[in-house]
Structure formats: C-alpha cells, structure tokens
Amino acid sequence: MVLISPETPAEESAVESVHAAAFPTDDEAKLVAALRQTDAFVPSLSLVARDGDDVVGHVLCTRVSLEADPSVRALTLAPVGVLPDEQGQGIGSSLVQTALDTAADEGFDLVFLHGDPDFYSQFGFHPAGIRGFENPFETPPEVFMVAVVGENAGEGGALSYPAPFDDI
Ligand SMILES: CC(C)(COP(=O)(O)OP(=O)(O)OC[C@H]1O[C@@H](n2cnc3c(N)ncnc32)[C@H](O)[C@@H]1OP(=O)(O)O)[C@@H](O)C(=O)NCCC(=O)NCCS
Numbered sequence: 702m703v704l705i706s707p708e709t710p711a712e713e714s715a716v717e718s719v720h721a722a723a724f725p726t727d728d729e730a731k732l733v734a735a736l737r738q739t740d741a742f743v744p745s746l747s748l749v750a751r752d753g754d755d756v757v758g759h760v761l762c763t764r765v766s767l768e769a770d771p772s773v774r775a776l777t778l779a780p781v782g783v784l785p786d787e788q789g790q791g792i793g794s795s796l797v798q799t800a801l802d803t804a805a806d807e808g809f810d811l812v813f814l815h816g817d818p819d820f821y822s823q824f825g826f827h828p829a830g831i832r833g834f835e836n837p838f839e840t841p842p843e844v845f846m847v848a849v850v851g852e853n854a855g856e857g858g859a860l861s862y863p864a865p866f867d868d869i
Pocket of ligand 1: 723724781782783784787788789790791792793794795815816817819820
C-alpha cells in the first residue's frame with residue numbers, strides 16, 4: 702500500500718532519484734535540490750509516496766508571488782514524478798490531489814503548473830490565461846494552468862517564480 706506524507710531529510714536523495722528515473726534528464730532532480738535551498742520551499746508540500754520504506758513518487762509545490770497582489774498565497778506544482786515501473790496505478794493522481802488538499806488546508810489560494818491539460822483538468826486545473834495570469838515561460842497557453850484552492854483568487858497579472866526555474 703502506498704502512503705503519502707512530507708519527505709524527511711533522509712529521503713532527499715531518494716526523491717531526486719525518482720525524478721531522475723521518471724524524466725528524460727536529471728533537470729527535475731536538480732530543480733528539486735535547488736528549490737529546497739530557497740525561501741520558496743514549503744516542507745509540508747514536498748510530498749513523498751512510499752511503498753514500505755521505498756520512495757516511489759514525489760510532488761513538490763513551492764511559493765510563487767503575484768506581482769500585482771502579494772496578499773494572494775500562490776504555489777507552483779513542479780515537479781511530480783513516479784518511478785516508471787510504478788506508473789499507471791494512481792500514485793501520481795494521489796500525489797497531486799494530496800498536494801492540493803494540503804495547500805488548501807494551509808491557507809494557500811492558488812496552485813499553478815505547466816502540464817498536460819488532459820491529466821490535470823481532472824483535479825480542477827484550468828487555463829490560467831483565462832483568469833488573466835501571464836505565462837512566465839514560453840509554453841503553449843493551454844499547458845499553463847491554475848487551480849483555485851482558497852478564497853483569494855487574485856485578478857491576474859504577472860507571476861514571479863523562484864530562481865531555480867530559470868535554469869529549466
Ligand atoms: C505524470 C505521472 C506523475 C503520473 O503518475 P502515475 O502514477 O502514472 O499517474 P496515475 O496512475 O495516477 O494516472 C495515470 C493516468 O494519467 C495519464 N498520464 C500519465 N502521465 C501523463 C502525462 N504526462 N500527461 C497526460 N496524462 C498522463 C495516464 O494516461 C493515465 O490515464 P488513465 O488512468 O486514463 O489510463 C507519471 O506518469 C510520471 O512520473 N511521468 C513522468 C514525469 C512527468 O511527465 N511528470 C509530469 C510532468 S507535467
């Protein structure tokens with residue numbers, strides 16, 4: 702049975718190994734390691750999926766800021782990864798849903814991400830451009846999405862991401 706809870710310090714390298722295996726390059730593993738060193742890191746939103754003692758998946762949400770309204774508490778969900786042999790069993794979905802539930806419980810308002818609309822729309826993500834948010838990256842508009850998890854949804858505008866995203 703797979704259980705999800707915040708990563709422990711002892712699991713940091715295993716978390717990075719999951720992303721190195723899930724993605725074609727080690728960019729996401731390096732991103733996680735770099736984001737842990739920033740003020741944007743929220744320990745309770747670095748969530749590990751465990752099968753026994755084995756780390757089989759991980760999702761990270763880090764803080765982003767709305768330049769027009771710093772009172773809005775916003776996050777970006779990136780990355781999420783599951784070991785290739787463990788994919789297709791609902792682990793990724795559980796990680797995303799637990800991240801959203803935790804974000805809501807902790808008083809965050811918005812969760813942004815860049816990803817496949819077919820996968821993420823089931824969790825309430827929808828195109829962020831429709832709400833007036835400016836895509837900070839050169840990705841197609843439909844992959845830039847947001848889920849509203851709190852009361853203060855903001856009125857759009859530019860977003861400021863943690864510096865390690867500049868290297869992706
Ligand atoms: C994306 C990922 C985290 C999903 O984890 P998972 O445990 O396989 O997900 P689940 O079992 O909960 O859900 C699987 C469903 O999502 C779909 N899916 C999986 N990866 C997807 C992707 N990248 N884009 C769109 N749909 C995807 C599958 O087709 C499957 O759909 P089905 O249930 O209708 O058959 C995992 O496939 C992964 O690590 N992929 C490589 C890294 C990656 O691409 N991360 C996301 C970047 S946006």
